[in-house]
Structure formats: structure tokens, C-alpha cells
Amino acid sequence: MDDLWDDTWVVVPLYREEAVVGDVVRGLRRVFGRVVCVDDGSGDASGERAAEAGAVVVSHPVNLGQGAALQTGLEYALSDPTTRYLVTFDADGQHQVADAAAMVERLRTGEAEVVLGSRFLDRRTALDPRKRAVLRAATWHARLTTGLRVTDTHNGLRALTRRAAEHLDLTQSRMAHASQLLEQVADSGLPYVEHPVHVLYTDYSRTKGQSMWNSVNILTESLFR
Template identity: 55%
Template sequence: MPTAETRARASLEADTWVVIPLYNEAQVIGDVVRDLTPAFSNVVCIDDGSHDGGASNARAAGARIVTHPINLGQGAALQTGFEYALERGAKYVVTFDADGQHRVVDAKAMLQRARDEELAIVFGSRFLDDRTKPGFLKKIVLKTAVAVTNFTTRTRLTDAHNGLRVIRADALRRIKLRQDRMAHGTEIVVQLGRTGLPYVEQPVEVIYTDYSRAKGQSLLNSVNILIDLIIR
């Protein structure tokens, strides 16, 4: 029988959905979902045309699954997740990466801050403290991407391409992502900035492992972000 604490948490988090774009992360997605579910009762993975069985692992760990028959890109997966959450009455969405680089404790703190300060958007930033160790060259490339994003979007962020965010429903309804590659990270900042709704950045730690680097957190991937920003 659920305890009073469990019932209270379920009631508090019933208005929040964690949205995870999922593409070929069978090795780690089960652990990612299992780490989330004690803190968040609603987790949905958007299986973006995976072919490695990751969706089954996520479902077994407790996530809901929405499937794209073919790979449409992370932007499209996020948009599908936003619509799914809004259709189920979400007041907040937490965007969370599938490769294990984000920390649940950071997501919880960001959500609590959004509630306490009545914020529409809380962006996670790996550059507001010194816990994250991206490496010298990667840091330069990411910082350059931030500068380009801030210039083109008229925002003042320190980490424009961090996948950990909390977004309130009124902001979510104004997002229509069309960029399917890494440029969606800038696109979402542009669209959120245009809402005029209150936002802040929150210090978070990004965990770089051999696995996450191999799956897309490499220096090459950071360069690809810059290329997408230039050509979009």
C-alpha cells in the first residue's frame, strides 16, 4: 500500500512529464528511466526510429513509449513529446537526455525552482559552476556556439545547447520545432525567448562518460552544432 509520502509525491508530480528523445540507447536507457521514476511518476520516451531494442528496455523500466516509425531527429522527438505531455494535462515538462549525462537531482531542483519562483523556463547550464569537465577544446566550441546563439536569439544564456530544461505549459504551447538536427537547440531558445515569459539558468552537472562521448558528446558533435547554426 502506498505510503503518505509516496502519495504526496505522486500528487505533486502528476502535473509534470519527463520527455526523453530516444535513439539507439539500449545500453543505458533502462538505468536512466529507473533513476528517474522514484522522483518523477510520468516519464515518456520518444523512440525515434531506434533499431536496438531500447524502447523495450525503457518500457520495462517504467517509461511510456511513443514511436516514430523512422528517424526524424531530436527536434521532432521533442515536439512529439511536448504534444504528448500537453494532451495529458502537463503543467511542466522536463527534457532529459537518454545517454545518462544528466542528473535527476538537478532536474528536481530545476522543477522546484520553477514552481517556487513562478518561472516559465529553467535552462540547465554546465558553465555556471566548475563541476562539469568538458575538456578545453570542447569548451571553446560550446562557448562559441553560445555566443552565436545569444547573438541570433537576443538572449543571454551561458549554455544554449544543454538538453536539461524545465518548461511550463504556457511556454510549451508556443513551441513548434522544425529543425531536426542539433540546430533545434537554438530554435527552441528562439521560440522560448519570443514568448517574453520569465526564464533563468540553473547550474547543473553534465556527466561525460566514454559511452556518452561515443554516442554524441564528442568534440566532433560540438563542431556539428556550430555547422548547423551557420547553415540553418
């Protein structure tokens, strides 16, 4: 493992992903030395599979939601005094390790303190037109409420400097945490950029909540949280 990446923690919220999380962690560990999975009350073997693959596993005794899992993971990573960079990464196999590495490289150059993944900056991500429309509406709302000129407000792949992560205090436990995170980035005044990422939708990920109805739930929570 190259020491270059031992100053970075990857935070993976984990809920009932025992079938794929081992592969996700192994893929991350080829580049990043430190991965923490927050098992959010899964009730299956998700935590065990993550640990076998080399992740540190922190567990919630009950399901608290993705926002709560992210906050727990960020706090764990920040408790390590050698941490310089943090990445948030989904457990279901949709995100690409190469994208995460490229985003951390942009932090290293000093270009920004927050790098936000966007599936709308290139054509790699295949989206159902209806889902694209709903996500665009959620993005429009977030831009109005935060003032950030972003193109994808509900993308779980992000890279943060330590200073940026220390500004985050996610209290919205469900999907509305994504909008709250952007509000806190805006309030911090720290520089941010977007980075094109490939979100890979598979039959498995669709069965895990990446349906049209999930997109509608995202929009509803964004509007009424």
C-alpha cells in the same frame, strides 16, 4: 510516489540507447511519476528497455532527429490536461535527476516559466578545452540571434511550465532545434532563468556522439541552419 510530481512529464528523446535507458528511466521514476520516451527509429531494444523501466514509449517508425523527437514528446505530454510542468532530459545518462527536480522547484515558486540547464555556471562538469571553446562559440552566436543572456545553448536539460511548452513548435529536427527553441522562448516573452547542472561525460556517452566532432556539428548547424 509522491503526488507532488504527478503534474510533471519528463520527455526523453531516445535513439539507440538500449544499454543505459533502463537505468535512466528508473532513476527518473524515483522522483517523477510520468516519463515519456520517444523512440526515434532506434532499430534496437531501446523502446523495450524504456517500457520495462516504467516509461510510456511513443515511437517514430524512422529516425527523424532529436528535435522531432522532442516535439513529439512535448505534444504527448501536453495532451494530458493535468500537466503543469515539463522537463526535457537526455537518454544517455549524462543528466542528473536531482538537477531536474531542482529546476522544476524553481518553476513552482513562480520565479520563471522556463529554466535552462547550464554546465557553465559551476565547475562540476569536466569539459575538454577545445569542446568548451566550440560550445562557447555556439552560445555567443545564439545570444546574438535571440537576445537571450544565456551561457549554454546546447544543453538538453530544461524545465518548462505548460504555458511555455505550448509556445514551442520545433521544426528543426537535428541539433539546430536547440537554437530554435531559444528563439521561440525569446519570442514568447516569458521569463526565463538558468540553473547550474552537472553533465556527466562517460566513456559510453562519448562513443554515442559527445565527441569534438559533434561539437563542431553543433556550431555549424547553429551558424548555417
